[in-house]
Amino acid sequence: MEQLNKVLIADNINQITLSTKKALLFTIPKGDYSNKSLVVDAANADVINYGIFEKITINAIKDNTWIEYANGNIVHLNDDVASFVIEADAQVKRIVIDKPNSTLNIEIRGTVEQIILTQPSAVNITGVGENVPVTVEDTAGGSTISTSMPLNLELKAKTEIVLNSGAEETILDKSKSTVEVKIENNTKGKVTITTGNTGGETIEAGKTMVSDEMTRPTPTPTPAATQTSAPATQPTPTNPATPTASPTPKPTATPKPTATPTATPTPTVSATPTPVGNVAVTSIEVIGEVDYYNTTQDPFKLIQ
Numbered sequence: 001m002e003q004l005n006k007v008l009i010a011d012n013i014n015q016i017t018l019s020t021k022k023a024l025l026f027t028i029p030k031g032d033y034s035n036k037s038l039v040v041d042a043a044n045a046d047v048i049n050y051g052i053f054e055k056i057t058i059n060a061i062k063d064n065t066w067i068e069y070a071n072g073n074i075v076h077l078n079d080d081v082a083s084f085v086i087e088a089d090a091q092v093k094r095i096v097i098d099k100p101n102s103t104l105n106i107e108i109r110g111t112v113e114q115i116i117l118t119q120p121s122a123v124n125i126t127g128v129g130e131n132v133p134v135t136v137e138d139t140a141g142g143s144t145i146s147t148s149m150p151l152n153l154e155l156k157a158k159t160e161i162v163l164n165s166g167a168e169e170t171i172l173d174k175s176k177s178t179v180e181v182k183i184e185n186n187t188k189g190k191v192t193i194t195t196g197n198t199g200g201e202t203i204e205a206g207k208t209m210v211s212d213e214m215t216r217p218t219p220t221p222t223p224a225a226t227q228t229s230a231p232a233t234q235p236t237p238t239n240p241a242t243p244t245a246s247p248t249p250k251p252t253a254t255p256k257p258t259a260t261p262t263a264t265p266t267p268t269v270s271a272t273p274t275p276v277g278n279v280a281v282t283s284i285e286v287i288g289e290v291d292y293y294n295t296t297q298d299p300f301k302l303i304q
Contacts, residue, residue, distance in 0.1 A: 001027065008033055008051070018042050023062075030070075049073075058082060064105070068092060077104055086110040086127075097121050097140075108132065108149065117143050125149060131171060155181055163187050173197055180212040 007013050008031065017039040018026060024042070030050035037055045040047060046065040049056070057076045058066065064083040068075075071091040077084065078098050083105040086092050090110040097104060100119040106112075108127030115134045117123065120142035125132070131152040136143050141157030150169040153161065160182045163170055172193040174181060185191055185203045192200040193211050203209045 005029065008036070015039065018045070018047075020045055058084075068110075077102070079104075083107070086112060097123065117145075122146075125151065131169065155179055160184075163191060174211065178213045180210065182208070182210045184208045 004016075004018070004026065007016055008029070014035060015037045019041045021042075021044060023044045025046045025048070026040075026042070028038075028047070028049045028051045031052070033051050033053050036053055037057070038051075038053045039057045039059065040061055041059045042062075043060040044062055046062055046067075048067045048069070050069045052070050052072050055074050055076065057078060059078045061079055061082050063081050066082065066084045068084065068086050068090045071089075072093050074094045074096070075084070075092060076096045076098050079102065080099060081103050084095070085107045086109055088109045092110070092112045094113060095106065095115045097115070097117045098119055099121065102119070102121045104121060105124045105126070106115070108125065108129050111129065112132050115123075115125075115132065117134070117136045117140040120140050122144045123146070125134075125145065125147040127149050129149055131150045133152045133154070134145065135154045136145070136157055136159050138156045141159070143157070144160045144162070145151075145153070146162040146164065147170065148164040148166040150167055150171075152171045153159075154173055154175070156175040156179065158180045161172065162184045164186050165188065168187040168189045168191070170187075170191055172181070172183065172191065174193065174195045177195045179195075181193060183191065183193060183203050185205055185207055188205050190202050190204045192202050194200045201209070201211050
């Protein structure tokens, strides 16, 4: 671990990759390494992290062991199967699930500001806290989320939700009515799913329901009030006087109307767009396998 400690404090290294097939324990010491990103590719290793990084990417880790003690990390989970534990005093800014068809366990004992699913995944969330925000993006359709703690779910694609005991205060909202959501309510109270934070469909305790366009309740129109008209008073008829015949006047010729000239529309001058120059920005990152003594290399890859 001496090698790891040295590269953590090296000024000219901006990315560290931990790569090993061995069953090792990596303990990353407390410190601000926010000018470095950390990539972990260690399928048989355990990691205990106290450090703050620009970004952490977990490509492979032992199935049930990443313990997070730091405050402020953004973590990308790219492993097929992983367990991520946030300890009581830890605070994770964001967890992003990027691996399709992954199976993940997230245990929250501390604080998580946001969880985002960008790919279809099966995620089990346990722990303590109040309404952790979880977003299922358009690209994550087919995901399953099981929880025993309250979440604030924003659902943009087809999702199956399993609410277990402890998740009674969960908030569910679909981005649009056509999003299909299956809710299995195993809590002791009813829950409501809204669309665009309006309306609502209720799922009673112990019930399962699929919410989609077909189940959206149709509002009942309010009948218009009928106006009653008072009967009109009929006048008393009188006998008309006999008219005196008058001579029939000769008809006067009607003059032909003069045609009104049609105004010629004034042409509208379109503004000539100002050309904008082409701008291209390219960022290239290369990872090399180097010895930690050669600190001129950037970034650094530690191979055990």
